[in-house]
Amino acid sequence: MEEFHLYKDIKARTGGEIFLGVVGPVRTGKSTFVRHFMELLVLPNLKDNEKKIATDELPTSGKGKTITTVEPKFVPKEAALLRLPDQTELKVRLVDCVGFPVTGADGITEKEKPRMVKTPWAEEEMPFEKAASMGTEKVIRDHATAGILITSDGSFGELGRESFPEAEKRTAEELQKTGKPCIALINSADPYGKTAMDTVELFEKEYGMAAMAVNLERLSVEDVQRILKKILYEFPLVRVEFYIPKWTETLEAEHPVKKALLEKAGEILSKVTHIRDLKEESLFKTEAPCISGIRMEGVILARGAVKIRMEVDDTYYYAMLSGLAGVELKGEYQLISMIRELAEKKKAYEKVEAAIQSVESTGYGVILPEQSEITLDEPTVIHQGSKYGVKIRAMSPSIHLIRADIETEIAPIVGSEAQAEDLIAYIRENSKSEEGIWNTNIFGKSVEQLVGDGIRTRLAVIGEESQKKLQDTMRRIVNESKGRLICIII
Numbered sequence: 001m002e003e004f005h006l007y008k009d010i011k012a013r014t015g016g017e018i019f020l021g022v023v024g025p026v027r028t029g030k031s032t033f034v035r036h037f038m039e040l041l042v043l044p045n046l047k048d049n050e051k052k053i054a055t056d057e058l059p060t061s062g063k064g065k066t067i068t069t070v071e072p073k074f075v076p077k078e079a080a081l082l083r084l085p086d087q088t089e090l091k092v093r094l095v096d097c098v099g100f101p102v103t104g105a106d107g108i109t110e111k112e113k114p115r116m117v118k119t120p121w122a123e124e125e126m127p128f129e130k131a132a133s134m135g136t137e138k139v140i141r142d143h144a145t146a147g148i149l150i151t152s153d154g155s156f157g158e159l160g161r162e163s164f165p166e167a168e169k170r171t172a173e174e175l176q177k178t179g180k181p182c183i184a185l186i187n188s189a190d191p192y193g194k195t196a197m198d199t200v201e202l203f204e205k206e207y208g209m210a211a212m213a214v215n216l217e218r219l220s221v222e223d224v225q226r227i228l229k230k231i232l233y234e235f236p237l238v239r240v241e242f243y244i245p246k247w248t249e250t251l252e253a254e255h256p257v258k259k260a261l262l263e264k265a266g267e268i269l270s271k272v273t274h275i276r277d278l279k280e281e282s283l284f285k286t287e288a289p290c291i292s293g294i295r296m297e298g299v300i301l302a303r304g305a306v307k308i309r310m311e312v313d314d315t316y317y318y319a320m321l322s323g324l325a326g327v328e329l330k331g332e333y334q335l336i337s338m339i340r341e342l343a344e345k346k347k348a349y350e351k352v353e354a355a356i357q358s359v360e361s362t363g364y365g366v367i368l369p370e371q372s373e374i375t376l377d378e379p380t381v382i383h384q385g386s387k388y389g390v391k392i393r394a395m396s397p398s399i400h401l402i403r404a405d406i407e408t409e410i411a412p413i414v415g416s417e418a419q420a421e422d423l424i425a426y427i428r429e430n431s432k433s434e435e436g437i438w439n440t441n442i443f444g445k446s447v448e449q450l451v452g453d454g455i456r457t458r459l460a461v462i463g464e465e466s467q468k469k470l471q472d473t474m475r476r477i478v479n480e481s482k483g484r485l486i487c488i489i490i
Helices: 003-014 030-045 048-056 128-143 165-177 194-207 221-232 246-250 256-271 275-279 314-325 332-362 417-431 447-460 464-480
Strands: 017-023 073-083 089-096 116-119 122-127 146-152 182-187 210-214 239-243 291-300 305-312 364-367 380-384 387-391 399-402
Touching: 003 017, 003 089, 003 221, 017 030, 017 128, 017 165, 030 048, 030 073, 030 089, 030 146, 030 182, 030 221, 048 073, 116 128, 122 128, 128 165, 146 165, 146 221, 165 182, 165 194, 182 194, 182 221, 194 210, 210 221, 239 256, 246 256, 256 291, 256 305, 275 291, 305 314, 314 332, 332 364, 332 399
Parallel strands: 017 089, 017 146, 146 182, 182 210, 239 305
Antiparallel strands: 073 089, 116 122, 291 305, 364 399, 380 387
């Protein structure tokens, strides 16, 4: 990620103000982090007078076991407005909170009594431990846009690793109660060493917090950017955009393919809360045979949005097309061949479509000839009285569609009247079945077969000679009738 893209994304998610609450056990480097963060990111972007004031407000860092931060410190007192080289403007402010006490640290008690400290949240002094708890909650909940828990792996200073787990746990619990984005920084003299890595793993597994090891004494600009990026991934995921093949959008919700896609989308949504959750590889795996792949196409950190694409195996695409077309399709070759064939049939149907619609509504329709079907004779000279003209004779086929309702009947002879009544009852009973009356068997044939035979018999009556007479009569009606009635005798 480019540096200035990072700051723009941070600005978008924090509303233009980076307010980091720095919390954790005492003697872990919280003040050191605040000082170096200011020196690396904030001070270089301030004007001279602002820089001087902010420098005077930086916290001091101590060594050994003695606690130095005994009250919360806002750095700077007023949020500093930064103008970065790409004209991005950010307000930045940190608060160095009172740390939770740890075993072995000096300064927690005075004269064998709990040390009392001042805080901005109460007029009276309060015990050190209460100040740490209240400060963590109030700073993160009421002010901070994000929280940073800082602890140590025991690789520096006079306190070992065993001093910090109890205070870490309390800090993590207080921090997570606020619901704000938060990460843990493991301060280590050897950030890539085993102890540091084990502590990072502990935070991620036991507390569910994103963590990273860093040497705060040698904090660099690159480290600051990595920390801010880590925080960005802790913001809530507010939008998940799923992209599926367009053809699946036409399927019904109960279709196996659509159902598998919806179930997987629901599974992903149920498992992601923060942007970092998207790193879980199992999210993009599925046992659904129809889903051939799931991949993340992009994360828009500024909006807390992610784009996820789900692919479906081509086999299911062609199966869907086969169901629609009523023809088995196994690949592109068959699909293109069928499209070409259907295009030709569509073109042919368009010629007769209007005539068929006319037949259905009025009982009569005509298929008009196309230009290519019309033949023209040579022009000839004609005269009427003393005037002359030119005649061009045109010939073209025309197809006439006439609806004639066909009547046929089924009249089986069964014997007595009682037997006839029984047959009627049998037919009525069968007509109530799912298949209806058409499959009712009468003397070895279904009603559908008997009716079909009757219709074919009726149509066969119009023999070839009658057909020719009808054709000739229609030709005469079209060309010679001039609107008069013509009687047809066959």
